[in-house]
Amino acid sequence: MxxxxxxxxxxxxxxxxxxxxxxxxxxxxxxxxxxxxxxxxxxxxxxxxLDSFRRVLFVDGFGQYLLNSVLVAAVVVVLSTLCAFLAAVALTRYRFRARTTLLVMVLVAQMVPVEALTIPLFFLMRNVGATVPALGLNHLGSLMLVHLAFAIPLAIWMLRGFVAAVPRELEEAAWLDGASGFTFVTRVLFPLVAPGVVACSIFSFIMTWNDFLFARTFIISAQENQTLPIALLSFFKPDENDWGGIMAGSVLMTIPVLVFFLFVQRRLVSGLGGAVKG
Known part of the structure; x- marks a missing residue:
């Protein structure tokens, strides 16, 4: 007691x-x-x-900043989760020559500090923009591309454990029932690893939603393409900071994260129980 x-x-x-x-x-x-x-x-x-919230909500372009953040986060979450799931399946359920090399590359990608890559990525996005303007500087595509590059390796390592935990007997049973590899992955494997997919989506969403460094680096002069973390800079003034506006903006930025977590938390707590019977 x-x-x-x-x-x-x-x-x-x-x-x-x-x-x-x-x-x-x-x-x-x-x-x-x-x-x-x-x-x-x-x-x-x-x-x-509620005066601080009014000041934040009536900031010029706040609605556009919110829409930009939602768009970038949604694209990164969907694409990173999908790509990571397919990669985790390939690296876990299949054997091929470059499998170990790819796993090492994915691990190494997580070891490099983000700050060390910011300047090289800036020049890379500038060069990419010369060929594909939608993915260059001052475009939301540059933020999506960079966040995908960081979110996918982390999601792959997270999903590998979930995919490996699915018994191979289920795969063999699906083959005996005439299911193709695509059918097994989409109708059997994906529902079983849904908790891992949800966990990856949460990490990807939080990482992208709260990003300040990349948004500040790649969105230089395009005011209409800025995101919510950049909008908070309008409350930092040389003579006196508006701490009420800063805190109100932070609260408003936290709400979507909580809503997203509450939306997916049921799938997060579900496990593999009951997958194998008899």
Missing amino acids: VRRVRTDAAGLLVAAAVAFPLYWMVLSALKPRAALEAGDATPYTLEPS
């Missing part, structure tokens, strides 16, 4: 430590601007205000 109480208390402390920054963000967004400028550090407010 004492051990359980200690465990619960430790869990509550960890949860409080994780939730406190989110609470402070929401609190700062609801505090009046005068209180923030006066340095009010009280952990509550008796006069909540």
Whole structure:
């Protein structure tokens, strides 16, 4: 009993430590601007205000920034998950000569820091834009392409474990029933690894949605192609920062992530139980 109480208390402390920054963000967004400028550090407010949210929502182009972020995140999530799933199937269920080499390349791709690749990617996107303008600088295609390059290797490594956990007896049974390889992958394998697919989609969505570095680097002068993290820069001013607007914008950026997670969390917690019977 004492051990359980200690465990619960430790869990509550960890949860409080994780939730406190989110609470402070929401609190700062609801505090009046005068209180923030006066340095009010009280952990509550008796006069909540939505003025900070109004300032953010009425920023010129906010709707376009939101649409751009949604578009980039949606394309990256769908394409990276699909490509990673097919690659994980090929690397796990089949044997071919370059299999080990590809696995090593995928692993190495995860070891290089993003910051070290930003400048080379800038010149690469500039050269690509000379041939395919939609994938060059100042276009959303450059963000999609770069995020795909980082999201796919991570998703492949995540999905390999899920694909390998599916018993080969299921594949053999599907073949005996006359199912083709495509039918097995789409109708048997994909539903069983759905939790892994959902986990990969969550990581890809969060990584793309919260991106600031690539958006700042590749979208230089095209105001209409900027994303939400860049929109927060309008509240950073040389003389005085609008912390209420910054926190309100951060809250608005967090909501889609929570909505997306709640939308897919049922599939995330489902497992392989019941896949093999008899």
